[in-house]
Amino acid sequence: MWNEVSERISDDHINSAKIFYDEEDLFYNRLFANSSCCLKDYRGIYKAFKVWWSSFAGQFSIERSIDEKSHGLYEELKSSLSQKGIIPKKELSICLVYDDCLLFDLEVTSYFAIIPIKNFYVNYNDVVHNLVAHIAEDKN
Numbered sequence: 209m210w211n212e213v214s215e216r217i218s219d220d221h222i223n224s225a226k227i228f229y230d231e232e233d234l235f236y237n238r239l240f241a242n243s244s245c246c247l248k249d250y251r252g253i254y255k256a257f258k259v260w261w262s263s264f265a266g267q268f269s270i271e272r273s274i275d276e277k278s279h280g281l282y283e284e285l286k287s288s289l290s291q292k293g294i295i296p297k298k299e300l301s302i303c304l305v306y307d308d309c310l311l312f313d314l315e316v317t318s319y320f321a322i323i324p325i326k327n328f329y330v331n332y333n334d335v336v337h338n339l340v341a342h343i344a345e346d347k348n
Contacts, residue, residue: 209238217303218320224303229258274304274328281328281336288340296343304328319343 213234217224227234232254240246260266281302289296296319303322321342323335 209234214303214320214322218301270304274325277328277332278302281332284336285339285343288336289343292340292344294344297346300339300343302339319346 213227216227235254236247236250240250282300285300298319301320303320304325305322306325308324308326321339327335
C-alpha cells in the first residue's frame, strides 16, 4: 500500500489530501483485520484525526512547526543547484511524515521525497545533500 500511495502522491501532490479524504476504506482494508469491532475502532481513529487535521489548530501546529525551516530548505536547495549549474526540470515535492518509517525504506526520487519530521530537523544537512544529489542524478 505504501508504494502505491506514495507513487500516486509523487505523480501529483494534490493526491495526498484527496487519498485521505476520498479513500477512507483504502487504509482500513489494507491495515486492519476485517471485523465490525476493528471497523468501529478504525472509524473512531479516522474521524478523530480528520477533525484534528481539518481544524485550525491541527494544521497550524504542523505548518508553523516547519514553516521557517522548510522555506530555508527550498532556498538552500535553490542555491546549491544554482552553484552546480543545475536547472530543475520540474517542481520538487516534499511530504513530511510524523514518525520514522520502520517497515519500509523511504525512497527519494529526483523530484519527490518523503521525510520524517525528525530527520528534517536532526539531519537537516543530510536532507539537503541527498535532495541535491537526487536532482543532480536526474540531470545526467
